[in-house]
Structure formats: C-alpha cells, structure tokens
Amino acid sequence: MKNFGAGTGIALTATITASTLCLTGPTPAHASPGTPAPTASPRSTPVATATPKGLLTPVKYQLSLKGQRQSTNYYCVPASSSMSLSSFGIKVSQSTLAKKMKTTSSGGTKGANAVPVLNAYVKSKGYKYTIPTDADGNALVLMKRVSEDIGDLHRAPVIAVYMEQLPWNKGKVKGTEVGHAIIAYGYNKLTGTITVYDPWKPTGGSHTIAAATLANTLQPGGNMYDISKL
Template sequence: MPVSRWIAGGIATLTATAAVATGIVVSTADARDGARDGGRAGAAGAAQALPTQPAAIPQGMPYEPVAAPRSQPALQQAAAAPGSYTVKITGQYQSKNNWCVPTSSSISLRTLGVNVSQATLAKKMKTAGPGTTARQALPVLNAYAKPKHLAYRTGDDISTGTKLLTKVRYDAGVLHRATVLGVWADDLPWNTKQGFPNHTGHAIVVYGYNASKKTITVWDPWKATGGKHTISAAKLSAVSQKGGMFVINPTL
C-alpha cells in the first residue's frame, strides 16, 4: 500500500499543561481522563517515555476513505462563506503518544456541541499501537454527529490549496465547525528541526481561514511544537494526507 494512503496515529507522549492562546481555551480535563483510563487500556495503549528527540509512531496504519451522506455541494455553499472566519475551539494536547486522532476528534466534536474526552474516544475508536485509522474513527464520530444532523466523511480531493480552502471555508465559514485533518508531521513547517522520520502520520484540527490571504488556522495537539498555527492553504495541502480531511456535511 502506498505511503500516501496511510492515516495519522500520534507522535509523542504529552502532558496537558494549562495554557491560553487568543480565542482558545486549553483544557487539562482530558489529561486527567487519560490518566484514569490509562490503567484500564493495557500495555497496547501505554505511553512511551519522551526521548530527547521525540519518537515517531510506527508506520503502516492504512488510510481508507469512508463515505458519509452528502447534501448540497460544498462548492456552491462555500461561495457564500465570509472572507475569513475562525471557529471558537477548546484546545487540547494529546495525553498519549498515539492519541492525535481522538484528541483532534474531541476538539472537533465540541464545536458540534458534543463534549467527549479524548480518553473516551480512544477507547471507542480502539486506538492502540500505531494509532487510529479513518475506518476506526469515522463510525464513532458519526455516532455523535448523527443527532446533530451532521456527518463526517473522508476521501475528498484536497490536492491543491484552493480545493482545501474551499472545504475549510464550508466547514468553518458556513457550518461554523472545526474538523480533523490527516497530515505528515515531519513536513509541517513547525517540525522541521524535530528529526521525525519521513512520512510520520499525524492528525490536527482545522478551524479557521482567511480567503484573501489564502491561509488556514490549525490546532496541532502535539504539545512540543503544537498549539495554534497559521499556514498557507497551498502548504497545508502539500503536507496533508491524500483525501485526509474529515469533511463535515449536513445529512439529508
């Protein structure tokens, strides 16, 4: 299976320390939940000691697009989105090395009005070893999204900055929701000096944009270099996994 079809897992052991950034509230509750659930998760979910250079997760988690019901085409509705918009999020840092998908999912779900911890999501998604595949994550996300008449899907074309920005403008600017994006951690500009192996899978949150500047605002749950970042849509598209945005649409 080509490397470009692998999905994120997680990249470092973290402790969620309280911090505040403009427009963002950083929560420590999920770290406490993770500590309580960690003993029940068993050895497969145990965090590794943080080395001098952060250890990358093992590779090989297959990325498989999972469809969800579609409604009005996002291309049409994104045109009505404001020129810029930032969804208010509650930022979190992943409390285990392979919890980037559950953590990013927790942040996203809170913008749907669903408060569920990263520890609970990791358990429901059966996150273990290298991390979480889209096939594991999406049924769990959609179980929470369905009562809100929303659905997540993967596999959309985000191969250019323009295409990615269109998706973000719809989810953030029209729906006012944040969502999850699979990326390659080693290619993110804030990780250039971290020494990650090539194609280290990771998941981040996309929650804002500026159409005129062609930039996208993201939250990276890996604390060492994460938090809030603004990146050009073209660059973010280039470091994203193929079809790796968990696009949100209303259900019919």
C-alpha cells in the same frame, strides 16, 4: 516509511523521531507523547446560524476553540476528534474516544474506526463526517472545504498531515511520511491562510499556515475528516 506508517516510542528530546508520532486516515494513527498542557482559547468571530455549504461563505472566519494537547503518545486522532466535536457543543474525552475508536499504543487509530464513532455523535444533529482525498496538493480545494466547514457550518474539521512537513516541525522530525492529526478552526481567503491547532506538545498549539503549504502536507489516502449536513 510508507504512507501512514509510524510506530510508537518515546521522544527523549525536542527532536521528534518517526517512532513517536501519529497517523490518521484509513490506516492506523499514532500520536506524539506529552503531558497535557494548559488549554488555549483562540479568539473568534461570534458564531452565527449555519448556512448551506458554499452559499455566502464568509471571506474569513474563526471559531472559538478550546485547544487540547494529546494525553498519550498515540492520541492525536482522539485529541483532534474531541476538539472537532466540541465545535458541535459535544463534550467527550480523549480516552472515551480512544476506547470507542479502538486506539492502541501499537497501531494508533484507524480512520475506518474513527469516522463511524464521530458520526454516531453528530448524526442526531444532522451532520456527518467523510474522508475525502481531493485536497492533497490542491490549495483551492483545501480552502474550499475548510471555509465551508468553518465559515458555513461553523464546525472544525480534523486534518490529516505528514508531521515532518509542517513548518513548525522543520528540522525537528526524523523520518518521512510521519502521519499526524491536527484541527482547522479558522481561515482567511484574503491572505490565503488557515489557522490550525496541533495537539502535539513540543511544537503544537495554534499556528496560521498558508493553504498552499498545508495542502502539500496532507496525507493522500485521506486528507481530512470533512463535515457536511445529512
């Protein structure tokens, strides 16, 4: 399968096929099927006033995040985007975002459509989303971006990954370069780990993963929806 390629379909068992998954970045994004599950509320360090990126970034930090399961088999981007916006205090449903992002069952969500929608929500708060490509396979760059978004700005970025490469999907995903969107909401530089929330019901939820491992799952055409101040 080419970069970001995935179709839609139905997962009949816990084994996930390439035709059921989700993709993010500049090309269409699909998500995995699943009935919305009970939300998870990871514990967090109390949110402090945001500081300029890169200045006095905490060694570790974790946001308070109400987890969401994607509500359709192609909503991984709307689900992850909804969680990301919640870190700004913005409440918006997956279905509303999907409509605005022109998400379809056959084509999923294009990053070119998703980012302008996200920016429309956060511009008045003095923030913007961009899609960098420099963290693919680079744990140091990934940790720097994630720690600045979370530790300095107290915002949760969307991460664009290949689903079958995530450790919790090992042996459960058929296909290669199966695009998917998750969200990062915590990190620990001492242990070199990042805490993420995956909206895919069968294997998702909260996971803590080595930054080096996560960096190797990133989609090279668009690693994440990075957050910065205007």
